Amino acid sequence: MKIDDSLLATSLVNFGWSHTQDGQVLLVHGRLSYIRTSRLVLYSFYKNAVLSVCLLLFVCNSLFSAQNMFDSISLAGFNVVFAAIPIVFFAILDQDVKAEQVFAHPKLYEIGQRGEQFGLGLLWAWFGYGIFHAFIIYFGMLMFFEWGVINQDGTTYDLWSIAIIGFSAVVLVVNLKVAVETYYWTWLNYLGIAVTLGFWFLYSIIYTSFPEIAGQEYYVTQHVWASPSFWFFLVIITCVCLLPDMSFRYIYRNYFPETRHVVQEIQMEGRLERKKLRQKGFVVKKPTIMMLPLDSSVKNSGDHTQKPHLGYAFAQDDHAASQFSLSLGSLLKKQINKRKAKRAARKKKVKIDMPL
Numbered sequence: 001m002k003i004d005d006s007l008l009a010t011s012l013v014n015f016g017w018s019h020t021q022d023g024q025v026l027l028v029h030g031r032l033s034y035i036r037t038s039r040l041v042l043y044s045f046y047k048n049a050v051l052s053v054c055l056l057l058f059v060c061n062s063l064f065s066a067q068n069m070f071d072s073i074s075l076a077g078f079n080v081v082f083a084a085i086p087i088v089f090f091a092i093l094d095q096d097v098k099a100e101q102v103f104a105h106p107k108l109y110e111i112g113q114r115g116e117q118f119g120l121g122l123l124w125a126w127f128g129y130g131i132f133h134a135f136i137i138y139f140g141m142l143m144f145f146e147w148g149v150i151n152q153d154g155t156t157y158d159l160w161s162i163a164i165i166g167f168s169a170v171v172l173v174v175n176l177k178v179a180v181e182t183y184y185w186t187w188l189n190y191l192g193i194a195v196t197l198g199f200w201f202l203y204s205i206i207y208t209s210f211p212e213i214a215g216q217e218y219y220v221t222q223h224v225w226a227s228p229s230f231w232f233f234l235v236i237i238t239c240v241c242l243l244p245d246m247s248f249r250y251i252y253r254n255y256f257p258e259t260r261h262v263v264q265e266i267q268m269e270g271r272l273e274r275k276k277l278r279q280k281g282f283v284v285k286k287p288t289i290m291m292l293p294l295d296s297s298v299k300n301s302g303d304h305t306q307k308p309h310l311g312y313a314f315a316q317d318d319h320a321a322s323q324f325s326l327s328l329g330s331l332l333k334k335q336i337n338k339r340k341a342k343r344a345a346r347k348k349k350v351k352i353d354m355p356l
Contacts, residue, residue, distance in 0.1 A: 027109055028099045035111070038118035039181060040091040042126040047083050047174040049130025050137070051075075054166060057138045067159075070167050071217065073207070082171050082200050085192040086178040096183045097263050107259050116258075133241050137169045140240065144233050157224075160217045164204060164224050165233065171200045172234055173241045180245055183264075 058069040068075075074082070102108050111117060145157050145165065157165070175196055182189055208214045208221040224230050253261050 027106065028102050031102065031109055031112055032095050035096065035117050036091045036094055038122075039094075040087060041118065042122060043087050043090075043178065043181070045123060046126045046130040046177070047087075048079070049127050050134045050170055050174055051078055053131050053134030054138050054170060057134065061142075069159075070163050074167055077203075078171075082196060083174050085196045086175050086189065089186075089188045089192040090178055090182055093186055093188060094182055094184050096260050097267060101263050101267050105259065105263050108263060111258075111260070129245075133173055136241050137166060137173065137237055140237050141166050141169065141233070144236075145229070158220075160220045161224050164208075164217075164220055165230060168200070168204070168230075169234060169237050172197065172238055176238060176242060177245070180242060180249070 055069055059065070097105075097108065141162060145162060175193055179189075179193060204221045205225075208217050208219055211218040214220070
């Protein structure tokens with residue numbers, strides 16, 4: 001008696017798994033999980049590099065004294081509160097393309113097979129990018145406030161004023177970096193960034209309002225906020241830090257596009273076309289995922305022999321992969337037939353137009 005392994009596994013774990021669920025989990029959720037987790041890990045190295053290198057530069061600049069640049073409460077809350085919520089929502093919600101596009105373009109799944117989203121090279125690149133941002137923030141802050149920039153009462157900025165300015169710049173840059181990396185925006189993404197930045201500024205002004213808690217930092221935030229140069233510095237330093245990243249992404253997307261960039265353009269064009277049709281009064285539904293049997297004759301004949309393996313990673317049953325290959329092949333055949341028909345029409349027109 002031959003026992004089906006899949007039925008045995010189903011009876012042991014007490015639940016079944018359909019072909020459609022298998023394709024969705026592997027091609028859609030597995031791919032998105034890989035991209036999101038990779039970005040989460042890389043971003044964690046990046047944001048800690050920004051903060052740590054700023055502290056290291058201050059130590060070098062203060063002749064390796066024991067003085068810390070930022071207060072201990074701000075440092076303790078950096079990874080927990082001040083740079084946590086946006087990346088959490090990113091790691092849960094972000095998606096570069098829709099699920100139906102992944103099924104329509106299975107080549108998108110190669111992003112994980114090739115390890116394009118995580119590796120030692122990318123890890124060092126993000127770490128170096130964090131060091132680059134730290135240098136811009138720290139030395140930009142020194143050049144902006146150390147020479148000739150004074151408060152409204154004629155006094156220069158002290159250490160604690162510089163600390164508030166520097167930490168505000170770090171929090172603003174690392175949170176907006178998440179915004180640059182985000183493809184799929186929801187109200188939770190906007191809320192996460194707004195709440196995080198708002199909480200930092202609220203904490204800063206409350207913390208420095210009580211002399212028993214703030215100590216030497218008493219009323220420093222109010223003193224700094226009263227100066228327009230502080231707000232101007234935040235705008236300038238954010239632009240200087242993030243404009244190179246945005247410029248690089250623009251050049252890379254337009255001149256060296258990946259498969260997902262092309263699919264994103266196709267997805268955007270389809271969205272605009274559906275919008276135009278709706279404006280004209282047509283009822284347009286969103287595309288749905290349909291997975292049909294590969295060969296209806298095989299299904300009707302009752303022959304359930306195993307189909308050949310097609311090489312898709314982690315595919316236990318290649319029904320989904322076969323269907324994807326079939327749909328892609330039929331699409332290519334249609335395009336080829338259209339081109340042949342156009343060529344035949346041109347040749348026929350040329351023969352008719354030729355003089356006898």
